[in-house]
Amino acid sequence: MPRVKNTSHVAHIDCPGGGQVWVDGDTLFVGHMHEPAGTSLFDISDPAHPREVARIGMPKGWHSHKVRVFNDIMLVNHERLGTEGSQEFGGGIAIYDVSKPADPSLITKWTTGGRGVHRYSFDGRYAYISPTVEGYIGNIVMILDLIDPSSPQEVGRWWIPGQWEAGGEPYPWDSWVPPRCHHPLRRGDRLYVSYWHHGFFILDISDMSRPTLVSAVNTSSVFPHPTHTCLAMPERLKGRDVMIVADEDVAKLWDAAPAFTWIFDITNESNPVPISTFQVPDLDIDGEPQPPMMGCHQPSEKITGTVIPFAWFAKGLRLVDVSDPFLPREIGFFEPDAPSGHGLASTNDVTIDERGLIYIIDRQRGVDIIETSVW
Numbered sequence: 001m002p003r004v005k006n007t008s009h010v011a012h013i014d015c016p017g018g019g020q021v022w023v024d025g026d027t028l029f030v031g032h033m034h035e036p037a038g039t040s041l042f043d044i045s046d047p048a049h050p051r052e053v054a055r056i057g058m059p060k061g062w063h064s065h066k067v068r069v070f071n072d073i074m075l076v077n078h079e080r081l082g083t084e085g086s087q088e089f090g091g092g093i094a095i096y097d098v099s100k101p102a103d104p105s106l107i108t109k110w111t112t113g114g115r116g117v118h119r120y121s122f123d124g125r126y127a128y129i130s131p132t133v134e135g136y137i138g139n140i141v142m143i144l145d146l147i148d149p150s151s152p153q154e155v156g157r158w159w160i161p162g163q164w165e166a167g168g169e170p171y172p173w174d175s176w177v178p179p180r181c182h183h184p185l186r187r188g189d190r191l192y193v194s195y196w197h198h199g200f201f202i203l204d205i206s207d208m209s210r211p212t213l214v215s216a217v218n219t220s221s222v223f224p225h226p227t228h229t230c231l232a233m234p235e236r237l238k239g240r241d242v243m244i245v246a247d248e249d250v251a252k253l254w255d256a257a258p259a260f261t262w263i264f265d266i267t268n269e270s271n272p273v274p275i276s277t278f279q280v281p282d283l284d285i286d287g288e289p290q291p292p293m294m295g296c297h298q299p300s301e302k303i304t305g306t307v308i309p310f311a312w313f314a315k316g317l318r319l320v321d322v323s324d325p326f327l328p329r330e331i332g333f334f335e336p337d338a339p340s341g342h343g344l345a346s347t348n349d350v351t352i353d354e355r356g357l358i359y360i361i362d363r364q365r366g367v368d369i370i371e372t373s374v375w
Contacts, residue, residue, distance in 0.1 A: 006332035006374050013367040019065030021361045023353040027101045031067040038064040039076050041101045053102040061085015070124035072099040079116040091116015095149050110152040119183035128184040135166030138180040158211040192230035200230045215270050224253035229298045237325045241267040249295035257284045258295025263325050278328040280315045300350045314344040317360050332374045339365040
């Protein structure tokens with residue numbers, strides 16, 4: 001039986017595991033982790049009885065585990081897995097018209113070199129993406145203009161000095177993990193960019209064609225987990241400008257206790273300062289190493305107020321109140337049972353809808369719909 005606090009179960013969807021869930025109107029969009037499942041669409045007008053209305057497949061060796069939707073335009077990533085799969089399929093972003101959710105219609109595909117696109121955000125016009133690009137080492141930051149969804153146009157790009165191999169830049173990372181943009185999130189004229197084991201970067205995009213660096217912080221030299229998500233809060237908390245920085249409990253540089261989330265004060269954005277952290281109570285008792293995927297993965301990129309839903313891998317959904325950013329506290333949780341055939345749950349993503357319902361996906365199998373009393 002699931003362990004719960006201030007949450008209750010609404011429905012379970014038995015479907016292939018995935019990397020992302022997103023809700024737009026009465027439709028739940030699910031990006032799956034492994035082919036042949038690519039993206040599934042569910043009618044959730046009655047959330048107690050979700051109903052699959054469409055599924056888009058993927059060829060062998062590729063996946064589209066991320067999905068974002070705005071104004072009936074759906075973006076899914078195409079990313080190569082390992083060395084299998086036809087390179088002719090190509091990595092990038094597929095753009096669909098989902099005005100009729102039961103009949104998603106491909107508008108076009110934007111392609112890029114290398115493995116493709118890992119993760120991104122989308123505001124209805126601009127997509128802020130993390131593609132591999134010919135001539136560069138690892139994923140970089142790129143902004144696409146989708147004012148005409150049939151003809152995406154690159155607006156600007158940014159990378160860590162040393163990534164542009166074709167440009168002859170000296171490469172300073174031989175003794176460190178190669179650079180890799182994970183994904184950018186926009187607030188106003190700033191991009192908050194997670195860069196895996198290179199920490200995070202705040203970029204000024206007041207001129208989108210020329211993103212410029214404001215500041216950077218990397219905690220990976222001391223805490224061995226990669227930086228996954230940089231979520232700047234929409235409103236000030238206790239008079240401070242605050243950013244949630246989630247480390248992911250994978251790809252550890254050395255054996256370590258589970259990953260946690262940081263809270264940074266970015267009031268002086270040229271000098272971000274960590275002011276607190278949050279770890280699920282009792283998960284890390286003594287600092288001893290634990291297996292991967294026990295700790296933090298990511299917060300919901302949709303938030304309401306100061307309670308942030310987190311996907312916490314083996315510990316499921318956590319609801320964290322950051323109204324006092326110096327003292328974040330857990331006020332609810334939903335720890336699902338492990339999917340059949342698996343030893344632990346692996347909650348990979350979380351989002352919310354306009355009704356306040358919460359959606360979590362297990363990377364192994366299944367989606368759960370949760371309601372809470374904490375809003």
